[in-house]
Amino acid sequence: MKILLVDDHALFRAGLRMLLTTICHDATTLEAATIAAGISLAQAHPDLELCLLDLSLKNESGLAAIASLKDAAPQAAVVVVSSADDSATIRACLDNGAMSFIPKSLGPDVLTQALQHVLKGTVYLPEQIMNADDEPGRPTLTARQWDVLHCLSRGLPTKLIARELNLSEHTVKEHIALLFQALGVRNRTEAVIKGSQWRLLNGPLAP
Amino acid sequence: MSTGSPPGRQLATTTLLPPDREILIELLGLHARVLQRMPWVEALLVLGMAFFMYPFIPAPLFVEWGILTVGVETVRAIYATWVLRRASLIDPRRTHLTFMLLAVASGGAVGTGAILFMSRLPILDQALFGAILFAMPAAGVAVSQSSRYIVAAYAFSMLIPACAVWMILHPSQAVALAVLMVLYCGVIILAAADCDRLLLRSAIMRSERDRLIRDLEQRNAEVRTAMAAAEQSAQARARVLAAASHDLRQPLHALSVYTAVLAANPAPEALREVASNIDQIVRSLGSLLHGLLDLSRLSTGHYALERRTLALDKVIGAVCAEFQRAAAAQGLELIVNIEPLQTVGDPVAVARIARNLLDNALKYTERGSIKVGVTFNPSAGERPVILSVADTGKGIPAGEHSKIFEEFYQLDNPGRDRSKGVGLGLTIVQRLCELSGAQVSVRSEPGRGTCFQVSFPGVVSEPEPGEPNPKVDADVSLRGVRVCLVDDEIDILRSMGHLLNAWGMESALTDSVAGAERIFRERGKPDLLITDLRLGKGEHGADLAVRMRRQFGSFPVLIITGETSSAALREANERGFKLLQKPVVAETLREAIVAELTAR
Numbered sequence: 001m002k003i004l005l006v007d008d009h010a011l012f013r014a015g016l017r018m019l020l021t022t023i024c025h026d027a028t029t030l031e032a033a034t035i036a037a038g039i040s041l042a043q044a045h046p047d048l049e050l051c052l053l054d055l056s057l058k059n060e061s062g063l064a065a066i067a068s069l070k071d072a073a074p075q076a077a078v079v080v081v082s083s084a085d086d087s088a089t090i091r092a093c094l095d096n097g098a099m100s101f102i103p104k105s106l107g108p109d110v111l112t113q114a115l116q117h118v119l120k121g122t123v124y125l126p127e128q129i130m131n132a133d134d135e136p137g138r139p140t141l142t143a144r145q146w147d148v149l150h151c152l153s154r155g156l157p158t159k160l161i162a163r164e165l166n167l168s169e170h171t172v173k174e175h176i177a178l179l180f181q182a183l184g185v186r187n188r189t190e191a192v193i194k195g196s197q198w199r200l201l202n203g204p205l206a207p
Numbered sequence: 208m209s210t211g212s213p214p215g216r217q218l219a220t221t222t223l224l225p226p227d228r229e230i231l232i233e234l235l236g237l238h239a240r241v242l243q244r245m246p247w248v249e250a251l252l253v254l255g256m257a258f259f260m261y262p263f264i265p266a267p268l269f270v271e272w273g274i275l276t277v278g279v280e281t282v283r284a285i286y287a288t289w290v291l292r293r294a295s296l297i298d299p300r301r302t303h304l305t306f307m308l309l310a311v312a313s314g315g316a317v318g319t320g321a322i323l324f325m326s327r328l329p330i331l332d333q334a335l336f337g338a339i340l341f342a343m344p345a346a347g348v349a350v351s352q353s354s355r356y357i358v359a360a361y362a363f364s365m366l367i368p369a370c371a372v373w374m375i376l377h378p379s380q381a382v383a384l385a386v387l388m389v390l391y392c393g394v395i396i397l398a399a400a401d402c403d404r405l406l407l408r409s410a411i412m413r414s415e416r417d418r419l420i421r422d423l424e425q426r427n428a429e430v431r432t433a434m435a436a437a438e439q440s441a442q443a444r445a446r447v448l449a450a451a452s453h454d455l456r457q458p459l460h461a462l463s464v465y466t467a468v469l470a471a472n473p474a475p476e477a478l479r480e481v482a483s484n485i486d487q488i489v490r491s492l493g494s495l496l497h498g499l500l501d502l503s504r505l506s507t508g509h510y511a512l513e514r515r516t517l518a519l520d521k522v523i524g525a526v527c528a529e530f531q532r533a534a535a536a537q538g539l540e541l542i543v544n545i546e547p548l549q550t551v552g553d554p555v556a557v558a559r560i561a562r563n564l565l566d567n568a569l570k571y572t573e574r575g576s577i578k579v580g581v582t583f584n585p586s587a588g589e590r591p592v593i594l595s596v597a598d599t600g601k602g603i604p605a606g607e608h609s610k611i612f613e614e615f616y617q618l619d620n621p622g623r624d625r626s627k628g629v630g631l632g633l634t635i636v637q638r639l640c641e642l643s644g645a646q647v648s649v650r651s652e653p654g655r656g657t658c659f660q661v662s663f664p665g666v667v668s669e670p671e672p673g674e675p676n677p678k679v680d681a682d683v684s685l686r687g688v689r690v691c692l693v694d695d696e697i698d699i700l701r702s703m704g705h706l707l708n709a710w711g712m713e714s715a716l717t718d719s720v721a722g723a724e725r726i727f728r729e730r731g732k733p734d735l736l737i738t739d740l741r742l743g744k745g746e747h748g749a750d751l752a753v754r755m756r757r758q759f760g761s762f763p764v765l766i767i768t769g770e771t772s773s774a775a776l777r778e779a780n781e782r783g784f785k786l787l788q789k790p791v792v793a794e795t796l797r798e799a800i801v802a803e804l805t806a807r
Contacts, residue, residue, distance in 0.1 A: 009457055011484050015464030018481060022471040083456055104460035108467035 001119070002047050004030045004073075006038035006065070007054040007081070012104070016052060016081070023112060024119050033057075035065040042073035049075070050118060052102075055082035055089070066096040070155060077154045079118045090129050094189040097155035100124040123153045123196040145179045148172065152179075153192045230410040231299040237406070238306060238357070239287035241350050242280075245313075249280040252339075256320075259335060263327050272323055276316040283309045303354065310347075310357045314364030317343060321369035326376060333376070340369045341391065348399045355399035362392050443614070447502070450615035450630075454495055458488045498631035502614065505638035512553040512642050516788065519663070520545045522554050523581050523594060526561040533569060540576035548583055550592045551665045551788050556639045560647075561594060563632040564659050568598035575599025575656070590646055590662035597658035603651040611649065612637045636661075665770075665788075685800060686711035689730070693723045693738040693748060694767070699789070703737070706793055720746045723755070732759040735803060740768035740779065740786075749782045763803040767791055 003020055007013040010033065017029045030045065032038035035057060042048055051069055055062035066078050077099040082089065085103035093101050100123050102114045117124040141149065144165075151161040158176070162169045180186065183194045253273040260269060286309060290302055321340060325333055344362035351357040370388050374381040465485050473481065527543045534541040561579075568577045578597045585591055603611060610616050615630040636659075640647045644664045651657035690707055694700040695718045707714040715726045715733065720742055726733070736755065738748035752764040766779045769789040779786040787799055 009461065011488055012457070012461040012464060014480070014484055015461050015468060018468045018473060018477055019464055019471060022468055022473040022477070083453075083460060104463075105456075106463070108463055108470050111463065112467045112471055 001026055001049050002028050002030065002045055004032065004038060004041055004045070004048055004051040004076070006032045006035060006051065006057070006062075006069075008033045008057050009054070012054075019112065020115060020119075023116060027119070035062070035068065038065070039068055039072045042069055042076065046073070046075070048073045049077065051076050051078045052081045052118075053078055053098075055080055055084055055093070063092055063096055066093065066098050066155075070097050074156070074160055077118070077121065079124075085126060087129055090126065091189060091193075094125075094192055099154050099192075101126060101129075121150075121154075123192060125193065125196050129193060141179065141182055144175050145182060148175045148179050149191065149195050152176070152188050153195060228299055229414055230407060231303065232294075232297065233410050233414075234354070234403075234406060235297070235299055235302050235306065236291060236294070238351060238354070239290045242283050242287035242306075243291075244284075245350065246277055246280040246284050249277050252343075253277060256336070256339065259332055260324060260328065263329065263332065264324050268323060272316075272320055275319065276313075279309075279313045279316040283313060303356070306354070307357050307360045310351070310361040311364040314344075314347075314361040314366075315368070318365040318368035321372045325369075325372045333373075337369065337373060340365060344392070344395050348395055348402060351399060355396045355403055358399040359392065359396050362395055366392065447499075447614045451495070451499055454615070455492070458492045458495075461488050495631075498635065501635055502631055502638065505635065505642065512556055514551055514553065514788065516549055516551055517554045517557065519548045519550045519552075519557065519581055519592060519594075522557050523561050523579065526558050526565060527579050529562070530565045530569065534577060537569060537572075538574065539569065539572055542576055542578045544578065545581040546583055548581060548592055550663050552643050552645075552663060556643050557663070560636050560639050560645075560661055561596070563636045564594075564596040564661070567632050567659075568596050568600065568657070571657070572598040572600035587662060590644075590664045592663040592665075594661045594663065595658055597656060599656040602653035602655055602657050603649065604653050605651075608649055608651065612647075684711070685797070685804075687713060688735060688800075688804065689713045689715070689733045690735045690737060690800075691715045691717070691723060691726050691733040693717055693720070693736070693742065693751065695719065695739060695741075695743040699739075703791075703796075706796065710797065719743075720751050723751055727755055727759055732762050735763045735765065735800065737765045737767060737800075740766050740770060747778075749779055749784055752784060753782055763806070765799055765803055 001024065005013050005016050005020075007016070013031050013033070017031065020027045020029055030041045030048075032041050038051070038053070042051065051073065053062055053065060053069065057065070062080065062082070066080070069076070069078050078097065079100040079102060080093045080098045081102045081104060082093075083104045085105055090101045100114075100118050102111070102118070102124060103126050106114060106126075114124040147165055148161060151164060156164065158169055158172050161167075162172045165172065167175075176188075180191060183191055185191045185194050250273075253276060257269060257273070286305065290297055317340065321336070325336060328336060343365060344358065347358050347361045351361065366388055370384055373384055377384075462485065465481050465488075468477070468481055523545055524543065527541060527545075531541055565577065565579065576599055578595070580593075580595045580597075582593050582595070583591055584593055587593065612633050614634045616633075637647055639645075640661060645661050647659065647661045649657060649659050685707075688711075690712050692700060692703055692707065692714050694703070697718060700716050700718055704714050704716045715730060717723050717726055723736075723738070732755075736752055738751060740748045742748055742751070748766055748768075752766070756762065756764075764784050765787060766784045767787045767789055768779070785799060785803060787795065
């Protein structure tokens with residue numbers, strides 16, 4: 001499994017690398033200190049599966065980098081690893097296409113768990129956003145809606161979801177609309193948050 | 208002028224204090240303003256008198272008198288206008304005197320009317336004219352405003368001719384009239400004095416109020432300045448705190464990652480890297496904390512700098528030696544060019560300044576060399592000792608020169624890569640320089656390199672080659688040596704006095720030149736004079752010593768000073784006195800005393 005680490009703090013990057021290779025033996029890591037370097041690495045490695053991105057890189061905004069990285073490697077899930085941990089930042093990251101958000105301030109145990117989540121391809125979001133609203137009741141989703149939700153959680157655009165699920169874009173849009181209805185949400189970010197609140201996204205990634 | 212209450216007399220006779228002067232000017236101004244209207248009043252009066260006098264008085268004579276009186280009033284009015292225009296520039300006492308003379312002229316002019324007309328008028332009109340003449344000084348009380356002297360001048364100059372004429376015409380009433388006139392004038396003058404006091408009091412109140420307002424405004428301005436300063440320092444603190452919190456959190460997050468790595472049972476060969484990385488993080492955290500603590504101590508003024516003679520070349524040389532290896536490891540040449548120099552200062556602070564500058568140069572220089580120089584530049588004025596650290600690094604753009612001394616500012620390191628340090632080094636250099644009276648400056652050319660210069664005050668000497676000071680016999684007894692100690696700082700005087708007494712010396716202490724002169728007169732020439740260079744009130748210790756030597760013959764002198772300027776050194780040297788820098792260490796003082804005493 002190929003993982004790209006983008007962080008300007010060399011020691012933190014090294015730590016992440018060591019943690020990832022320790023908890024996931026087949027992990028190969030690529031490291032970049034700047035977004036530009038990260039993007040060129042992402043382009044050079046089409047088999048990149050995961051990208052851990054720091055949000056505050058030098059003068060660059062990591063937020064904009066999420067989209068650039070997804071352009072460079074549409075197949076990779078982008079996970080933001082940041083020293084920020086406020087809800088607004090987390091939502092903004094998800095809006096920009098991040099799959100998960102891991103605050104740097106997590107304790108060692110939780111940090112390991114969070115990384116294990118994202119290594120498995122499931123969503124990790126910090127507690128405060130998970131507990132934002134606690135509606136009871138778990139919606140029942142169809143198999144297709146599950147697939148779509150997983151794809152959304154990886155930040156995939158409609159076109160790529162259609163390609164992945166072998167469906168037409170039109171059909172995917174319909175599925176998304178039905179999924180939103182079932183979850184009672186209005187957009188992709190809310191859908192991902194709700195899905196992770198109800199632990200809907202803990203299953204293995206759809207093919 | 209039979210009356211005059213004490214405050215009034217004071218006003219006119221004693222030297223005017225500034226507020227009194229102000230008040231007198233104020234009162235003269237009021238008087239002048241009334242005088243401006245007087246020609247019209249006088250003209251109306253003349254016109255009124257013309258009505259009842261025209262049957263008896265030849266017209267030309269009356270017209271001439273009218274012109275005289277109105278003319279005098281006009282002169283008064285013109286002078287009053289001039290006074291008003293000059294406002295506070297006038298000499299109040301002279302103006303007052305002029306007003307008095309003009310009042311005499313004015314009263315006299317009207318009084319002439321009595322001489323000219325009284326005998327020609329029928330008795331009834333005489334009485335009316337007399338009544339008018341007596342009424343006018345009463346109006347004068349209001350006109351004069353300020354001064355019973357002006358009123359008196361006016362009244363007497365008018366009433367004396369009037370009364371004289373009346374007495375001649377009616378000799379039977381002479382005595383009664385004289386008594387009445389004196390009484391009347393007395394009453395008028397008393398009334399004027401009362402008005403005067405009232406006016407004076409209100410003027411004092413007003414000037415007091417103005418003073419209070421001025422004070423208040425000044426106090427307000429001070430408060431505003433203090434508030435601005437406080438706000439600025441609060442902002443600086445907030446800036447430091449914000450930067451520090453980021454810089455403190457980052458290594459903590461990294462530490463947390465390594466804890467997770469360790470908890471996840473890493474491969475044994477990874478442990479070495481984990482350990483080394485944790486070590487780096489802890490070091491950077493440590494240096495950040497030390498930097499912050501130093502900065503906070505420097506900012507709150509709790510950092511007491513030592514002041515003692517130090518061999519600058521040795522201190523800087525030692526720092527350079529520390530960096531030799533690091534420079535070589537980076538492939539940089541460290542060129543050290545240090546003149547042997549002694550200066551006064553805190554060795555720890557000086558070393559810290561040099562260390563931070565060298566550290567900085569090493570961080571920002573990739574190839575080339577770093578030159579460290581210590582030179583003495585006698586033409587550099589107050590701060591002739593110059594430490595320079597020049598590198599061939601990437602340089603600093605001109606716009607950033609002032610920013611580099613700000614806390615946490617780092618050139619080209621917006622991502623705050625901690626391998627480049629924490630960004631407090633130059634801030635600390637600057638604070639230390641401020642505290643030790645040194646000045647730091649930077650010259651830089653982007654792409655060519657940067658040169659930091661620190662100019663230190665007060666070179667003591669360029670030590671002579673070999674052993675500069677012959678060893679002084681410390682065992683020489685000072686018992687019974689009579690010493691006169693002069694210093695205007697009482698604390699220093701006392702503590703040095705204790706020290707001298709502890710050595711068995713008989714010390715006479717004083718904090719002034721006058722006191723020293725008295726000691727010399729009463730006890731004769733001492734065995735030794737120790738005096739501060741600056742004794743307050745512009746008095747000068749070296750001058751005192753020279754003068755006393757001239758009067759009492761030669762005796763040993765030691766000059767002590769808190770000043771480090773080369774000017775102070777020169778002043779002492781020119782007179783051939785040995786100079787000791789404050790604070791004087793007991794040992795140094797004893798050595799110097801022994802040296803002075805045995806030299807003779």
